[in-house]
Amino acid sequence: MTAAAVLFLPCAAGVEPLLADEVRRITALDERDIETLRGGVRVHGDLRVAMQLNLHSRLAQRVLLELVWGPYHDEQDLYDMARSVPWEEWITPRQTLRVDSTAQRSPLRSLNFANLRIKDAVCDVMREHAGERPSVDTRFPDLPLALHLSPEQAMLYVDLSGEALFKRGWREVQGEAPLKETLAAAMLAAAGWQGREGDAPLLDPCCGAGTIAIEAAQLACGVAPGSLRRFAFERLGPFRELLPQWRELQQAARAAVHAPKVEVFAGDVAFRMTDFATRNAERAGVAHAIQFKTADALQRPAPADAGVLMLNPPYGERLAPKGQGQAPAAARESFEGGGSSSAFFSGLASHWKRQYAGWTAWVLTPDMKLPSLMRLKESRRVPMWNGPIECRLFRFDLVAGSARREADANPPSGE
Ligand SMILES: C[S@@+](CC[C@H](N)C(=O)[O-])C[C@H]1O[C@@H](n2cnc3c(N)ncnc32)[C@H](O)[C@@H]1O
Known part of the structure; x- marks a missing residue:
């Protein structure tokens, strides 16, 4: 058993029950640990389950890890919320981050400013801890963060997948109107x-x-859908000691072909x-x-x-x-x-x-x-x-x- 983790797997509208079935098949988790919600499935698992889902899910868009959440009124609340996270456990100052956000009826005027305040909090925590701050990489960040704002609640996730999971690693150029x-x-x-x-x-x-x-x-x-690609979690602190388990999961997937x-x-x-x-x-x-x-x-x-x-x-x-x-x-x-x-x-x-x-x-x-x-x-x-x-x-x-x-x-x- 690795550290407990609550995961959210977003998926296309209508796919939620199919994804819940898929999660059941991949993880063998108890029914009570899998909640079918609007727009995705929440999974009460651990970091190993997060690795399994990244490797085997065909239906999830990403595997997000719920990190911190709470009520908010303004960007300062978001900053305070993000400051409570020990970011030094996730990345080193030499690594990079990016914050993306989605919102449903959020009172905030600018999501870019919300992203900026989360980034500031990560950098301030890291500077206090290590004397240096990580930089932002908008293309290939080591630590992709996803902020979701509802009218009153904010939820900050680590995106453990990095690139969206529909990118299986085999497509070089897009054809005409390819399906995801x-x-x-x-x-x-x-x-x-x-x-x-x-x-x-x-x-x-x-x-x-x-x-x-x-x-x-x-x-x-x-063939496991994730067997041809890399994932963001492979570069993140909490997964460092799980990398041997990750290699075993990959090997088992290869052997199952x-x-x-x-x-x-x-x-x-x-x-x-x-x-x-x-x-x-x-x-x-x-x-x-x-x-x-x-x-x-x-x-x-x-x-x-x-x-x-x-x-x-x-x-x-x-x-x-x-x-x-x-x-x-x-x-x-x-x-x-x-x-x-x-x-x-x-x-x-x-x-x-x-x-x-x-x-x-x-x-x-x-x-x-x-x-x-x-x-x-x-x-x-x-x-x-x-x-x-x-x-x-x-x-x-x-x-x-x-x-x-x-x-x-x-x-x-x-x-
Ligand atoms: C919407 S695209 C399919 C996209 C595909 N599912 C993908 O993921 O790339 C429709 C395809 O039907 C093909 N097509 C058009 N008329 C056809 C026909 N009479 N017989 C077979 N294929 C045809 C087109 O060349 C085009 O590649």
């Missing part, structure tokens, strides 16, 4: 797809940079994107676990008798095939005109009904009218946020009956 890894993981979690033996094969036919397929393949191979337990398929109409996704998968250590193919989603045959389609299709962007794609005219037009988007989605629905009977499709979109565009009745609609954009994850059960009716009306294209 945490959102791709939330889609898989909402579908109950865990990459275990017995889970159905998974296909993302509009894979872009490959985020969904890579998350899925890491699950199928038991196995051959894929489920097949994962992905593709994109643009060769450039499948090539890009393949290189991302290589860096993520799962290229061997994904079968990529440059193909038009409107024509691609099902790679298995039954499975899970999981995608965020193009929306509000050009659909033009970029390789030697043979997308029908409808798919070559722009979504912005409105009509072509409906042609694309009704084409996709017809194709699925003909060739994907027995599959379940999960489609993430900001378009609330997608089911009527596809003329499919969703069996679930899960609210999710893609950054600031409100979306729905629709589930469609592609049943044989509808396939037969559709096939009678439209004979297969002979692909």
